[in-house]
Amino acid sequence: MTLSKPNKLIVNDVTLRDGMHALSHQYTVEQMRQIARKLDEAKVDIVEVSHGDGLNGNSFNYGFSAHTEREYLEAVREELDHAKLAALLLPGIGTVEDIDMAVDAGIDTIRIATHCTEADISRQHIEYSRDKGLDTVGFLMMAHMIPTAELVEQAKLMESYGAHCVYVTDSAGALLMDETRERVAALKDALDCEVGFHNHNNLSLGVANTVIAIEAGADRADASLAGMGAGAGNCPLEALVAVLDRMGVDHGCDLYPLIDAADKLVRPLQTRPVQTDGNALMLGYAGVYSSFLLHTEKAEELYGVDSRDILVELGKRKMIGGQEDMIVDVALDLAEGDE
Numbered sequence: 001m002t003l004s005k006p007n008k009l010i011v012n013d014v015t016l017r018d019g020m021h022a023l024s025h026q027y028t029v030e031q032m033r034q035i036a037r038k039l040d041e042a043k044v045d046i047v048e049v050s051h052g053d054g055l056n057g058n059s060f061n062y063g064f065s066a067h068t069e070r071e072y073l074e075a076v077r078e079e080l081d082h083a084k085l086a087a088l089l090l091p092g093i094g095t096v097e098d099i100d101m102a103v104d105a106g107i108d109t110i111r112i113a114t115h116c117t118e119a120d121i122s123r124q125h126i127e128y129s130r131d132k133g134l135d136t137v138g139f140l141m142m143a144h145m146i147p148t149a150e151l152v153e154q155a156k157l158m159e160s161y162g163a164h165c166v167y168v169t170d171s172a173g174a175l176l177m178d179e180t181r182e183r184v185a186a187l188k189d190a191l192d193c194e195v196g197f198h199n200h201n202n203l204s205l206g207v208a209n210t211v212i213a214i215e216a217g218a219d220r221a222d223a224s225l226a227g228m229g230a231g232a233g234n235c236p237l238e239a240l241v242a243v244l245d246r247m248g249v250d251h252g253c254d255l256y257p258l259i260d261a262a263d264k265l266v267r268p269l270q271t272r273p274v275q276t277d278g279n280a281l282m283l284g285y286a287g288v289y290s291s292f293l294l295h296t297e298k299a300e301e302l303y304g305v306d307s308r309d310i311l312v313e314l315g316k317r318k319m320i321g322g323q324e325d326m327i328v329d330v331a332l333d334l335a336e337g338d339e
């Protein structure tokens with residue numbers, strides 16, 4: 001099938017940001033350099049670098065990273081000739097001072113992420129980033145949790161603050177195919193700015209849903225090498241590019257350096273394989289934030305409660321990003337027999 005798309009797809013790699021979750025934020029600077037070099041050689045448009053939970057995520061609650069974000073950003077900046085450098089920020093975890101640091105370290109793009117019902121807290125950060133001349137993106141996380149019409153209203157807020165692009169972000173990898181199409185098409189219809197799509201492979205729909213998003217008009221798509229990311233990982237970049245090649249979609253990336261980087265650089269780093277195994281599947285099934293996976297497995301070990309039960313309960317309680325401490329709460333409740 002050939003898809004006629006008016007503009008080239010913008011490919012945003014998240015191996016060095018979402019991929020941080022899969023490694024408990026422990027990339028070395030040299031690993032980041034090697035991966036960034038290959039992404040640049042493959043002509044990926046945007047390479048994102050940050051703590052997995054965004055700038056300043058370095059903390060007891062989210063996990064400490066091996067190096068500072070300035071060290072990571074400055075190192076990757078030196079490796080990029082073609083690709084733009086991006087950082088992610090969640091208002092409240094990161095502040096405008098972190099945007100200043102990232103600008104100083106050389107970013108071109110900032111992505112401001114909020115829970116899908118909280119777009120209003122992105123105003124200050126989006127306006128500030130626009131004033132700094134950054135390519136500015138709004139990122140509506142856990143997009144499966146609200147109906148499409150509400151998501152559109154939240155996206156319009158981000159656009160009104162000045163976002164160049166607003167993302168449908170399937171943080172839990174929970175969206176079904178029709179749900180993906182409906183959300184992306186509705187944002188495309190309602191917004192003048194670009195629309196993006198980011199997802200997780202928890203229900204094994206990573207590539208399929210990204211292709212559907214592109215068919216529905218997404219201008220930007222996120223993916224990562226070997227799917228390196230939270231939960232079952234993100235849409236695997238090399239597989240997406242192979243499929244888009246077959247479909248005749250203009251994405252501008254070279255397949256072979258991506259395959260080489262996925263197989264030789266990234267997969268060997270995956271101490272816990274990034275795949276749709278039982279617990280990762282449960283994230284998509286129960287609608288739970290993908291970065292809860294490793295924290296939940298730790299709670300299983302500590303409190304002797306089945307991870308799957310913890311994840312189902314977290315989904316029932318509608319826990320969202322930032323509520324990582326509730327994983328322990330739920331595990332303790334289940335251990336005591338009261339849920």
Ligand SMILES: C[C@H](O)CC(=O)C(=O)O
Binds near residue numbers: 142170172230290
């Ligand atoms: C901070 C999160 O990891 C952002 C993200 O990639 C998602 O919600 O998915």
Ligand SMILES: [Mn+2]
Binds near residue numbers: 018199230290
């Ligand atoms: Mn993600």
